Amino acid sequence: MNRYWTLSGKPLGAWPEADTFEMRDEPIPAPAAGQALTRTVYISLDPYQWGYKKRGVEAPGAPSHARTVAQVIESRMDGFAPGDLVFNTNGWAEYGLMGEGVARPSYMIPRKLDLTQGRISQAVGVLGMLGLTAYAGMVLLGKPEPGETVVVSAASGGVGQIAGQLARLRGSRVVGVAGREQKCRYVVDDLGFDACVSHLDPMFAEELRTACPAGVDVYFENVGGAVFEAVLPLFNKGARMTICGLIAHYGDTSGTDARGALMKRGEGVFTERGVAVRDLFVGDFVESHHDAFLREVAPLVASGQVKYREDIRQGIETVPTCFAEMLRGDNFGKMLVQVSGDPTL
Numbered sequence: 001m002n003r004y005w006t007l008s009g010k011p012l013g014a015w016p017e018a019d020t021f022e023m024r025d026e027p028i029p030a031p032a033a034g035q036a037l038t039r040t041v042y043i044s045l046d047p048y049q050w051g052y053k054k055r056g057v058e059a060p061g062a063p064s065h066a067r068t069v070a071q072v073i074e075s076r077m078d079g080f081a082p083g084d085l086v087f088n089t090n091g092w093a094e095y096g097l098m099g100e101g102v103a104r105p106s107y108m109i110p111r112k113l114d115l116t117q118g119r120i121s122q123a124v125g126v127l128g129m130l131g132l133t134a135y136a137g138m139v140l141l142g143k144p145e146p147g148e149t150v151v152v153s154a155a156s157g158g159v160g161q162i163a164g165q166l167a168r169l170r171g172s173r174v175v176g177v178a179g180r181e182q183k184c185r186y187v188v189d190d191l192g193f194d195a196c197v198s199h200l201d202p203m204f205a206e207e208l209r210t211a212c213p214a215g216v217d218v219y220f221e222n223v224g225g226a227v228f229e230a231v232l233p234l235f236n237k238g239a240r241m242t243i244c245g246l247i248a249h250y251g252d253t254s255g256t257d258a259r260g261a262l263m264k265r266g267e268g269v270f271t272e273r274g275v276a277v278r279d280l281f282v283g284d285f286v287e288s289h290h291d292a293f294l295r296e297v298a299p300l301v302a303s304g305q306v307k308y309r310e311d312i313r314q315g316i317e318t319v320p321t322c323f324a325e326m327l328r329g330d331n332f333g334k335m336l337v338q339v340s341g342d343p344t345l
Contacts, residue, residue, distance in 0.1 A: 001025040001026065001027065001028065002025060002026050002027065002028045002029070002093060002094050002095040003023060003024070003025045003093070003094050003316055004023070004024060004025070004026070004063040004064075004091065004092055004093035004094065004316075005021045005022070005023055005024075005063065005064050005092035005093075005316070005319055005320060006021065006022060006024055006058075006060075006061055006062060006063055006064055006092075007020065007021060007022075007053060007058065007060070007064065008020060008021055008022040009060070012053060012054055014251035015050075015250075015251045015324065015327060015328075016050070016320065016323060016324045016327065020320065021064065021092075021319075021320040023316075023317070024061075028095050029095065029096075029097050030074075031074055031075065031076045031077070031097055031099070032076065032100070032101070033076050033100070034076065034077055034078075034099050034100030034101070035076055035077055035097050035098065035099035035100055035101070035102060036072050036073075036074065036075040036076065036077040036080045036086075036097065036098050036099055037072070037073045037074040037075075037095065037096075037097055038070035038071060038072050038073060038086060038088060038090060038095065038096055038097070038098055039070055039071050039073050039094065039095055039340055039341075040068050040069075040070045040090045040093060040094055040095065040096065040316075040339045040340060041068070041069045041070055041071055041085070041120065041338065041339060041340055041341035042068060042069040042120070042121050042124060042312075042336045042337070042338055042339070042341075043066050043068055043090075043091075043092060043316075043319060043336065043337045043339060044066055044067040044068065044124035044125070044128075044334075044335075044336055045066065045319070045322055045323050045326045045335040045336065045337065046066075046067075046130070046158065046326075046335075047245055047247045047250060047326070047327060048245070049064070049065055049066060049323070050250050050323075050327055051250060052065050054250075059103075062091075063090070063091035063092050063093040063096070064091055064092040065089065065091050065092075066089065066090070066091045066092055067087070067088075067089055067108060067124045067128070067129060068087075068088055068089060068090040068091070068096070068124065069085065069086070069087060069113070069120050069121065069123050069124055070085070070086055070088055070090050070096065070098075071083065071084070071085050071086070071340075071341065072084040072085075072086060073095075076099075077098070077099040077100075079112070080112065084112050084113075085112070085113045085115065085120050086098065086110055086111065086112055086113060087110060087111050087113060087123045087124065087128060088104075088108075088110040089104045089105070089108050089110075092316070092319050093316075094316055094339055094340070098110045105283070106283070107282070107283035107286045107287075108129070109286070117294065117298045117302075118298060118301055118302060121310055121312065121336055121338075122301070122308065122310075124336065125158055125308060125310060125334045125336070126162055126297065126301055126306065126308040126334075127294065127297065127298055127301065129282055130158045130159050130162065130334065131162055131293065131297055132282055132285060132286065132289065132290055132293050133159050133244060133280065133282040134159045134160075134162035134163035134166060135162070135166060135285075135289070135293045135296075135297060136280060136282060136284075136285040136289060136293075137159075137163060137220055137242040137244050137280040138150075138163040138164075138166050138167055138218070138220055138242065139166055139170075140285065140289065141240065141242045141278045141280060142163075142167070142218040142220060142240050142242050143218070143240060144166075144167040144170050144171075144172040144217070144218050145170070145171070145172065145217070146170065146171030146172065147171065147172070147173070148172045148173070148217035148218060149172065149173045149174075149175065149212050149214050149215060149216050149217050149218075149236075150164070150167040150172045150173065150174045150175070150216075150217065150218040150219075150220070151174075151175045151176075151177065151208075151212065151216050151218070151219045151220070151231055151234075152164040152167070152174065152175070152176050152177065152193075152219075152220040152222075153176075153177040153199075153219075153220065153221060153222045153223040153227045153228075153231075154177070154178070154222035154223055154245075154247065154329075155176025155177055155178045155183075155187045155191075155193065155196060156176070156178045156179075156183040156184075156186055156187050156191075156309070156332065156333065157222065157333075157334070158333070158334035158335070159222060159244060159245075160176070160220065160222055161187070161191055161307075161308060161309065161333070162297075162306065162308065163220045163244075164176055164187070164191060164193050164220075165191055165192065165305075165306045165307070166297075166306070167218065167220075168191075168192055168193065168194075169300070169305065169306075172217075172218070173194045173214075174192075174193045174194055175193065175194060175195045175196065175197065175208070175211045175212055176188075176191075176193045176195070176196035176197070177196070177197055177198075177199055177208070177223070177227055178196055178197075178198060178199070179198060179199060179200050179329055180198070180200070181198065182332070183196075183198075183332060184196040184197070184198050186309065186332075190307055190309075191307055195211040197211050199223075199226060199227055204226065204230060205226075205229070205230040208230045208231070208234070209230075209234060212234050214236075215234050215235065215236040215239075216231055216234040216235050216236060216239060217236050217238075217239050217240070218239065218240050218241075218242075219231050219235070219239065219240075219241045219242070220242050220244060221241060221242060221243045221244060221245070221246070222244050222245045222246075222247060223245070223246065223247055223248050224246035224247070224248045224249050224258060224262055225246075225248030225249065226248070227248070228262060228265075228266070229265075232265070232266055232269055233269065235269055235270075235273050235275050236273065237273045237274055238273070238274050238275075238276075239273065239274075239275045239276070240275070240276045240278070241275055241276070241277045241278070242278050242280050243259065243262075243277065243278070243279050243280060244280045246258045246259065246262065247327070247329075250327065251327075259279070263277065308333075308334070309332065309333030309334065310333050310334045310336060311331045311332050311333040311334060311335045311336070312336050312337070312338055313335075313336070313337045313338070314337070314338050315337070315338075315339070316337065316339045318337055319337050322335060322337055323335075
């Protein structure tokens with residue numbers, strides 16, 4: 001049988017609760033012509049998935065959406081054979097189909113993994129969509145220059161840790177924003193950021209100002225809320241801001257447009273100082289930059305010049321609990337759940 005998690009049908013509140021999801025099982029599907037059956041190895045848990053659920057993107061009763069690493073079990077799909085390891089979108093499920101007629105976001109294209117590029121778990125992290133997100137948002141949109149000051153919120157998270165290191169490698173001074181002291185130490189001691197400030201500090205805004213004595217030239221926004229409020233007065237003329245996420249607002253129930261509210265709050269500063277604000281949607285960069293991203297970043301990861309921390313949990317039974325923990329920021333690094341396979345891969 002194929003076990004999977006789906007929304008229970010209970011009205012969704014601000015954040016997931018114990019009965020938001022339910023586990024179901026069904027027969028393992030058989031692949032039709034042009035399809036392959038895959039067994040999930042890793043499920044990627046990311047903040048955007050809560051937005052999918054709250055917006056009603058997922059079909060009732062279907063496995064909750066997620067990007068996955070999986071292994072081909074049976075194939076009727078050209079180019080894929082049993083045993084191949086692939087990136088696809090099985091969701092919160094033990095098995096799934098890929099190929100013709102299988103629903104997926106258009107830009108999440110199944111692909112065979114190159115095992116020489118890194119651990120397979122990294123295909124849904126630093127060498128996958130999260131890495132491309134960081135690359136697009138920082139390198140292509142933020143365009144950090146040597147000597148500039150770059151601020152990255154959620155700096156120890158799946159995207160933030162990559163974005164900050166890419167800016168550092170381009171000669172910028174990089175300041176992270178994280179939560180617990182342990183995360184801030186990791187951002188500085190392991191990732192090489194020049195400083196990291198805790199948003200839990202009662203003096204957070206003052207501490208951030210002290211960490212950015214020359215102001216802020218590039219801001220990689222993952223959070224919003226009080227973090228954005230602290231960065232706003234520090235923008236220099238000609239600064240660039242990339243909006244990757246606004247996790248502080250993912251639990252809003254008022255119906256307020258968080259991005260619109262942020263733009264309205266910052267309008268005066270943006271206009272006066274010529275701050276360029278750009279929205280980031282990784283799907284816009286898959287076709288044009290995915291290969292270039294891998295060519296640049298995969299060797300940096302292999303050599304240790306870009307480090308990447310993963311928080312890997314075990315067992316499909318743990319997925320909803322891990323998902324809620326990730327949304328609260330209680331994890332440390334990129335959150336994944338291993339469902340099957342060799343833990344050394």
